[in-house]
Structures are given as structure tokens and as C-alpha cells.
Amino acid sequence: MADSVLSSRPALDIGQSQHGGGVTIYELRGLGLATMQTRKGQHALLRDRIKQHFLLDLPMSPAIARAGEIAFAGIGPNYWLAISESAGPLFGMSLRQIVAPLASVSDQSGGYAVLRVSGHAIRDALAKGFQIDLHPRAFEVGAAATTIVAHIGVTIWRCEDNADGNACFEIALYRGLAKSFSSWFSSSAAEFGCDWQTQAAP
Amino acid sequence: MRIECPFCGPRDASEFAYYGDAKRRPETSGSDVSRQLYEAVYLRDNPAGRHEDLWYHGGGCRSWLRVTRDTRTHEIFGATFAAGEPS
Amino acid sequence: MSAAASYMKPRRLPKGGLIDRSRPLNFTFDGERYHGYAGDTLASALLGNGIKLVGRSFKYHRPRGILTAGSEEPNALVELRSGARREPNTRATIVELFDGLEAQSQNRWPSLKFDVGAVNSVLSPFFAAGFYYKTFMWPASFWERVYEPAIRRAAGLGRASPEADPDIYEKLYAFCDVLVIGGGAAGLAAALSAGRSGARVILCDEDYVLGGRLNGDNREIGGESGSAWAHHASLSLDALSNVRVLRRTTVFGVYDGGTYGAVERVSDHLLVPASHQPRQRLWKIVAKRAVLATGAIERHIVFGGNDRPGVMMASAVRTYLNRFAVPAGRRAAIFTGCDDAWATAFDLLGSGIPVEIIIDMRTEIDSRLTEKASRLGIRTVAGARVLTTRGSQDLKTISVRTADGQTSDIEVDLLAMSGGWTPNLALATHLGSRPSWSDTLAGFVLNTPPRGMTVAGAAQGSFALADTLREGDAAGAAAAEAAGGAVQNHPLPQADDEHISSKPFWYVAESRSKAFVDFQHDVTSNDIALAAREGFQSVELLKRYTTLGMATDQGKTSNINGHALMAQITGRRMSQVGTTVFRPPYTPVAIGALAGHHRGPAFKPTRLTAGHRWAEECGATFVEAGQWLRAQWFARPGETHWLTTVSREVREVRGKIGVCDVSTLGKIDVQGNDAGAFLDRVYVNMFSTLPIGKVRYGLMLREDGLVMDDGTAARFAADHYVVSTTTANAGKVMQHLEHARQVLRPELDVQLVSVTEQWSQYSIAGPHSRLLLARLLGDAADISDTALPYLGCIEFSWCNVPARLFRVSFSGELAYELAVPAQFGDATIRAMMEAGRELGIVPYGTEALGVMRIEKGHVASNELNGMTTATDLGLGRMMSRKKDFIGRVLAMRPGLADPERPALIGIKPAARTARLHAGAHFLAVGAKPNMGNDQGYVTSVAFSPMLEHWIGLGLIKNGPARIGEIVRAYDPVRNRDTEVEIVSPIFFDPEGTRLHG
DSSP: OTTSOOOOOOSOOOOOOOTTOSEEEEEEOSOEEEEEEEOTTOHHHHHHHHHHHHSOOOOSSSBEEEETTEEEEEEETTEEEEEESSOGGGHHHHHHHHHTTSEEEEEOTTTEEEEEEESTTHHHHHTTTBOSOOOTTTSOTTBEEEEEETTEEEEEEEOOOOTTSOOEEEEEEEGGGHHHHHHHHHHHHGGGOEEEOOOOOO | OEEEETTTEEEEGGGOEEEEEOOOOOOSOSTTHHHHHHHHHHOOOOOSSEEEEEEEOTTTTOOEEEEEEETTTOOEEEEEETTOOOO | OOGGGGGOOOOOOSSOSSOEEEEEEEEEETTEEEEEEETOBHHHHHHHTTOOOOEEOTTTOOEEOOOOSSTTOSSOEEEESOGGGOEEEEETTTOBOOTTEEEEEOSOSBOSSSBGGGHHHHTGGGGOTTHHHHSSOSSTTHIIIIIHHHHHHHSOSSOOOOSOOOSOEEEEEEEEEEEEEOOSHHHHHHHHHHHHTTOOEEEEOSSSSTTGGGGTSOOEETTEEHHHHHHHHHHHHHHOTTEEEETTEEEEEEETTTEEEEEEOSSTTSSSOOTTOOSEEEEEEEEEEEEEOOOEEEOOOBOBTTTSTTEEEHHHHHHHHHTTOOOSOSSEEEEESBGGGHHHHHHHHHTTOOEEEEEESOSSOOHHHHHHHHHHTOEEESSOEEEEEEOSSSOOEEEEEOTTSOEEEEEOSEEEEEOOEEEOOGGGGTTTOOOEEETTTTEEEOSSOOTTEEEOGGGGTOOSHHHHHHHHHHHHHHHHHHTTOOOOOOOOOOBOOOOOOBOOOOBOTTOOSOBEEETTTTEEHHHHHHHHHTTOOSHHHHHHHHOTTOSTTTTTTTHHHHHHHHHHHTTOOHHHHOOOOOOSOSSOOOHHHHHTTOSGGGSSOOBOOTTHHHHHHTTEEEEEETTEEEEEEEOOTTOOSHHHHHHHHHHHHHHTOEEEEOTTSEEEEEESTTHHHHHHHHBSSOOTTOOTTBEEEEEEEOTTSSEEEEEEEEEEETTEEEEEEOTTTHHHHHHHHHHIIIIIOTTSOOEEEEOTTTEEEEEEESTTHHHHHHHHHGGGOOOSTTTSOTTBEEEEEETTEEEEEEOOOSSSSSEEEEEEEGGGHHHHHHHHHHHTGGGTOEEOOHHHHHHHHHHTTOOOTTTOSSSOOTTTTTOGGGSOSSSOOTTHHHHTSHHHHOTTSEEEEEEEESSTTSOOOTTOEEEETTOOOSGGGOOEEEEEEEEETTTTEEEEEEEEETGGGGTTOEEEEEETTTTEEEEEEEEOSOOSOTTOTGGGO
């Protein structure tokens, strides 16, 4: 067993697509995820360290900042969800080494599922559960929010609009609740047509 | 009811858990501490008017907040971080 | 065709109205088939077929007809549809007619015309207000067996369907700058001015056609008819992308913080909802500003026989005539105290319906009205009143007393009455604003609306159309500006002239027959007088004593009349009497709409572990643990009883090896330079001194000194601990720890994050567990007894994946918990089962885990029930004397330190073959079963396969000092009384030798 490879599973099975094409959804796979929290009095140094290493400004409000394949989403005061598109389960360890001793880091690559949703009807579908204002002027590209949807805690952020001009969001939630969330999402998107996709392999 | 979380912005009350009076607990040393703590935990004032509440934004940023609320009208006058402003 | 059907000849004017004569619709009422048109309500279609009798009243079973044309209707409550979609108490006046609609009248047997319940009317003196409080008192024993079942059968009007609701419902959350409530003249004007400023506007109206009274009256705005103006306004609004118009949507509640609840009847007007469409949609709207343009509701007049079918509100008669082209009768009279109702006479005559007389209670009437009536040949009398009506199930004659005291009878089949208009302020009072009486308007108006809301139009007491348009326009503009919009000037539409003066009379004192105040609850003027005599004079007491205003119509047409009567009887002014306030919902809301998506399995979210799929494949039976599903046991083919399965699992774990998914237990990363000091504060025992690589069991107390949760904390670095909690308390403990961190000790450098979902965690227990792990992990980690002793922990890399191993044991066996990131949880459990196959590995569930922990006397949620202290649980010595911790001070209160408190012990049945049950209370042998002799209770029981009899844990006074004593486990609910022996709570392997194997 020791020299075997452990395979990883995504949080969701692909759902049943429905006609209409109003909304698309797929699960992002292979992400590295970690939470990071500032240690006392280290805030300025941490911002500098992150800026130096990742070339981005840590957001101080509910917002997501990206540079290349790394992003930091503000989910609370002095509290971020860090996302790496490629680093996988070792991301937490490497981030900890980069920021020690300025911040506490916990790996979360197994703890969260991240879903990418878009489509011309995506705001209408999300409005059936999100109690925050997702109007384009109220929730701009780069805005983020941690809230409750259908009794499930989620963090949502707005990505750049798709090439077809439709809004695009990513939603991070606990892995164990992904199935319940997708059931709510399917019901909400049904009237518009929901297209379940698989992410292209990295 | 809507509470303006200083980090997340205005949110529905369902994202929060209500704790009670934001009055600080007495120090747990000293001769009269048992009675003081008993009164702080069990005997609480119930003023009609502005009150400082402690709320936990469990459905959001997980901050504990001191919220000023009028107990007669539920009008919320503001909320600040119980731990103090983040540095 | 029955003889009685001769009066039911269809009535419909050949032209006019907002109905579509090219789309006829079929419907049934009480089994008979009728026709109506698209655009009809059920009420207009019934009247259009000449049907006047639509129901029987609640208490007296009086024949009732349609009174109004709106949602304020108290009488015409029908049972709509059949089968699973059957809904009772639906107001026929708001039901949009559709092809195939089925409706039944209610509260009558065997039929509407011949109702046996009408005998109640004869017995009515016994059913006066308050009779519920005075009867059914004696004998006491009759209550449960006789009175209550009888009352239940008589209660209510319609019947709900017992079948499951086949439709879906949904919720929608919306944000806007301006919410306009009501789409009549004022509301349309407000929505237009706010919408044109670019503000985000939502307009809600309960009707399927916007316009309110504009569609019921013959008015002109800017040269076009009122209904045409409304139609053009609604088209303009539909065309604005920043405006959302919600038709068929009732705003039912006003809540704090600018939040509004509304229900949209998406598919009520369809036989079946369209694919993927909900039946109804619940809107939760957050609006920066709101304009309340809900209009006014016409009051009736309280006089004898005012509830006879054929007596209707004057404005409703106009609505049926003008909007639906249905004359509500063949020969009409008007009874009024206000100018407004005279238009009913003119409209009826204009459509060819003879108007016998206009009876006005005022002595002085605007001469323009009397002259017009005279020109048209309508007889009018001033200072006159209707004393009573006659006709068995529909109006035949009215008895009129003129100013000179003479009484005469007049034959009419339609009496249109108007006692004036009441501003519809219900929504504005939901947050506690109380309306105040205005003598000039003879009505209640709102001086202090709720924050962020303005009232415009008839709801504000402005009854002239020109005023409502102007006020609506101004309110919409002001609201848009306050919300940050930029308002442009635009010309106001011009309204034609009208007469609006009115004088309230409330009731006719000389009436001898029953005069109704609240139609739906059958409250009469006599009941009001009775309430006054018995001392229930405040409007709040009047309401509860007589049930005035407590029916599904909330007294929309009747409250003010009732309050005015009380004022007159008690010699007070209306401003002194006041009025009651309303509470949400404004009109009934289906439970389905409130539930939305969350019903059945979706009632609450289901949380699944990474090992769930594997467990399903193994045939696990699952149990809910909070939101989680956990495998309870894994039955093998041939095992027919759960006890067999569970006992087998225990034997196999203790005999060889088993694996259990413990991922659901809470896991919290506690990091930072003060992590240890922080844990010292929250646990009763020391953790700052815990060496790196060690695990310690800890107990957390609440502030009041009672035990909150237990678990272990493992230390992986000087600044890194992992705290575990019980499954049920994970969220609560997280909140508690964040409170300690942010509120109690904000100066400490400590960071917390939940990692419950990050790690899949499996408990491997049994004599072969180390063997299995060696096979599974290979060189990845040294798990020898020296490298990883009991209560040790290590971190390592396994198959290129971070892993942790904890040597902890809930079962008392040699045991480990292996944690891997959850995306590898499925692969790990399968690898484990494969690696352990030759060793005889079995999966075990929460039941077997429970049996083993009881055998070892380990406390769990049953004992950590919020009522026990550390000392009660035998863990008092864990409480450190060297440091302060949460709960320390109040735990020392004499009442909590009392040795007489029930303390933890074990029990065995005195007769070893007997079965034990949790929840039983302890009594001394021979003691009477009462609270005074109650000594404690049984908390957990299990069948022990190791001891081969039932065992239990419990709490009993002076427990540890009573080992060997026999007491009774008494359970009167399930009729059991079992003798038990008090023993040590550690039943198996008391030396703990298996742990160190």
C-alpha cells in the first residue's frame, strides 16, 4: 500500500442536465485551498510578505484578489481563503512556510468544494437562495461575500464576465454539503435549463 | 431585522446568533466574584430603549459584534467588532 | 332544471367590461356546470350566472352571498379544486377563473340550500359572544371525551386535503430602491415617477390587472377612461428595465429593517402549473424606501338583516358592473351616508338596471347629486334608513324608515350599501404604528408611518382621484430621491371631478332583527353590547371576547364599525376608543410558500462524509446525527435484527479489528503563539503543558459551570493544537471558542478555524489494529508502541498526501484514528478494508461504537445533557486548581457541588436476563413513585455482548457510595419497573489492559 497512489474524488457527481441553457455549473477540481489568519500585530508585515511573494494586495474587505493562479478571498477580518489553481493538497503546507510566523494557515483542499456558475439567467437562479444583492452594480467583479444559502454556508465571489457577456461566479462551500447545495441549485435553475459540465482537465 | 456587519455589510438577522447583553463580565478574581458573576449571568436588566447586544455572525464572517439596538422598535444604530477594529 | 334554478338565469351585459368574450370558460360550483369568461373572477362568474347564495355563516349557518369584489371578502369562502390540490376558505372574489375550475360551498350539510346547521340560528341566544368561556365547563371529565371532539367537528369552515401537495414552491430574494405596495391610481403614479428616475422599483398588486378602483369605477384621467389609463401606465412600467411589476402578488407583511414579505400566486389561475413553475412564490424584498398605496376599504352599515344575499357593498356593485359587465341584481336600491355610493345608482341606471330608491342617512346632501338623480327619475330620501331586509335566501324586500317616522316596504333584489371608506393601513401597523382618529376624515389615519415608508392616496385618507394621483407621484419621486435617484419633472395626468363628502352613521339603532358587524365570525351588534355590559370595553378585549376581526378577513370591513359601536355604547369618542393593530399576514399565506424548497428530504441540508458512498455499498443503515448521515450498523445477509448485527460488530472489533467513520466529529485548528494559554482558558484541565505529539482528553464547561462538551486536543507544534468535539456540538463549540477569543480574551494571539470537513477520519480499533496500520502505511510512519504510545499523535506524508494518526480509544480497545484530507477519504477507507481483509476487518457503526463506550463507562451526549457537572460525571478531579477557566467560579456554587446530586454509576438488571431502558427514573425498592422519591435517571443502555446481558449508565444521588445496592428503574410511560444493581460504570476490562496492547 505504501507505494500506491491515493486517488482523489470530487465532491459532486455530475448532475442531470436540463434543456434551456440558462445556467451552467461545474466543479473546479484539483484546487489547493487553505485558510489564513493574521497573527497578532503582524498585519502590515503579512501584507508585505504576500505582496512580495504573490504580487497581489491582500483584500481588507469582502473581495477577491488574483494574481496568476493564486487568489485570496477576504472571508472575515484578518481572515482569507487562499486558492491555488494547481497546487493541490500540499498548498496548505507551502503557504504556511511562506507566511510563517506572521499568520496561521490550515489546509482546506479537502474541506471545500468550489463550483463555477454562469449563464444569462444565473442571477435569477441565485436569487432563489442568496439573501444578498447580486445586482451588477451592487456586486461588482472581484466582490465576495460569505453568507447562508438554503441553510448552507457559502462564500461567493464574482469572476470576470464570460466571453459571451454573461456573469460568472464561483461558490465555495463545505464538501459534505455539496450534494444538498446542488439539489437546491438544480431546483432553482430548472426553469431556465441547467447545463452540468465537467471542467476540462488541467 | 437587518444588522450591518462592519465587515460583510448589511445582512438579514437569520445569519446571526443572539447572545444577550454586551456588558462585560466581571473579573474572576476578588472576594465577591461568585455573586458578581451570578448576577452577570442570570440577572439582567431589560431596558426599554437603546441596548448594547452581543451578536455572532455565524452565517458570515464569524465576527462577534456589539450591536446597538432599540429594544422597543428593533431599530439598529450600528455594530462594531467586539474584539476591536482589526489592525 | 330545478324550480329554484329559475332565478339563476345568466346575467351579462352584451358589451363592456375587461372580460374577453371570445374566451369562454367552463367551471363547476357545487357540482353544477356554468360558463364565464377570461378575465372573470369566480365571484363575478357566479353573479354572472345569477348565483347569489354562496355559503353558510360560521356560527349561525345563515345563508350568505357575495359582499365585496376584493380580498376583504368575509362571506364568499369556497373550497376550490379537488383531490390533492383542494384548498378551503378561498375567497371567490379573488379567484381568477380558469377552464375546468371546481368550487364547492362550505359549512353546510347536506346542501347549501337545505342546511341542517341552520338550526344554530334558532339556538342563537345561547351562542352569544363569550359562550365558549361559559359553557363546556362541567362536568370536567366530559371535556376530553365529549366536548372537544364535538367542537373539533364543528370547527372551521372548509376542509384541507389530507394528500401530499403535488406542487412546488419557491422563494426569491429581491432588493430595490423603492417598493410600491398597491397598483391603483396612487401606486401607478408612484411607480411611474420613481421608475422614470432610474431607481430600482418593484410594484406589487394583489390583482391580475393593475388599476385598483380605476377598473371598477367610471372615471376619466387625461381624457381617457380610468381603466385605459391604468392599462397604459402598466405597459409603460413593463417597458422600464429598472422596474419589476409583480401582479397577483400580495405584500403580506412589513418587517424590521425595510424587509417585506410578499406572496406571488404564480399558478393559482392555472389548472396545473407549467413545467418547472411553482404554484406560489414567496418574495422577501429589502427596500430602501416604500410607498404604501393600498387604498381604502368600504365599510358596510350595521342594520337588521344586512347579511342577506343581495346586500352588497356599493363599490363592489360598480366593480361587477363596470369591470365584469355583470349587473348584480335586477332591481336595486342604494343605502348610504356618502356621496360616492350615488355613482352606483347612476352606473346601474346607465346599464339599464332600474334603481328604485336612494336612501341617504344624511339630512343635507349635495344638490348636484339630488338634481342628477331627479333628472334620471330616481327616487331619493334624505335622513332615512333601512330597518331590515326580508327574503329567505335572497333579498326580496327592504323596510325603510323616512325622516318623518313612516316605514314602508320596497321590493328590490339588490341593496348596495356604503358606510364610508376606511384607509387600508393594515400593513403600516405591522411594526406597531398606531393609527389615530381624524374627525375631519371620520377615519383612522397614520401620523407616524414606519421608518422608510410613506403613505399615499386613499390609504392616507385622500379619496379624491386628483389627490391620489398627485400624492402617489410625489411619494414615488421623494422615495426615489431618498434612495439616491435623480427625479425629473413631468406633467401630472388630470382627473375628472367627483363628489367625496361622507358622514359616518355606523348603525341603525331601530333595527330589531340581527344586525351583523363581523360577517365571517357572525358577530352582531348585540354581541358588542353584551361585551360592553360584561366589562370588555377596550377594543383589544372587545376583539378577543367577541372574536370581532379575528377571522381570516381580519375584520377589514368590520373592525371600525365594531369600534364605533363600542364608542357609542360607552359614550366615548372614537379618538378615545382607538383601534386594534394588525399582524402579518395581511391575507392567508400557504404553508408551502413559506417552506419553499425546504420540504421532505430537503427540509434541512444533509451532510455526507467522504466515506458515505462506500458505506452505502456495504449496505449500511444510516442515522441522522444533526445534519450528518452516519452509518449506524452494517447488516450482513441473514441478519434480521439490528441487535444481532450490532452485537456481532462489537464481538468482531474486540476480537479482531473494525473500522468506523468518525469524520463527523468536530475538528478545530487552534493556532497562534497563545494557543496553549487559550485552551487553558476554555478547558477545565491544562493544555499549555501538553507536550508536542501528545493528545489529552478535555472537558469544557459553560459559563454557568455545567458541562458543555468533551473531546480531545492534540498538539502538533508549540503553536498548533487540533481540538475535537462531539458531532452534535461542533457548531456550538466553535461559537463558544470564538466568543472566548473575540470577547473574553481579545488580547491573546490565537486563531481558530473549523477543519471538520478538511479531514476524513477513521477509527481503527481492536487487537489487530496496529498490524493493519503497519500494512496500510508501510514506511510512511513508525507506529510502534514506543514511537506512538497511547495518547500520542503524529503527522506524516502517506502516498504524497498529508496524514495524521492519533492513538486514542473510545472503545477501550487498542485503537487509532487515521486522518487524511477528505478528497482522499473514499480511497483511504477502501484501501483500509483491502489491507485488513486477511485480518478479518469489519466496518462498524455508531451503535456498536455506543455499546463499546458504555461497556467502558465513557460519557457521551446522553450524559453531557446540559444538566450535569464535571463532578456528577466523576470527572471532578480534572478541574485544575492552578488556573482560571470558563465556568470555574459558578461551578463552585453550593448547589452544584452538593454530594447529594445524582452522580454517574453503572447498572445491571438484578435479574440478568431482564432488559434495561434509558429514561427510567430511580426509586428505592418499595418507595412510592413521586417526585419526592425520585433519585435520578438512566442515561444510556446497551446489550453488552462481552457480558451477555444488558448494562446501563445513569445518575443517582450519592451514586459512587452505593455500589452493590439494589434500586428500581421505574418507567411509568412504558409501564416498566425493573430492579437493578448499582455497579461501577466500567463494565469491561477495568484495568485498561487492552488499550495498551
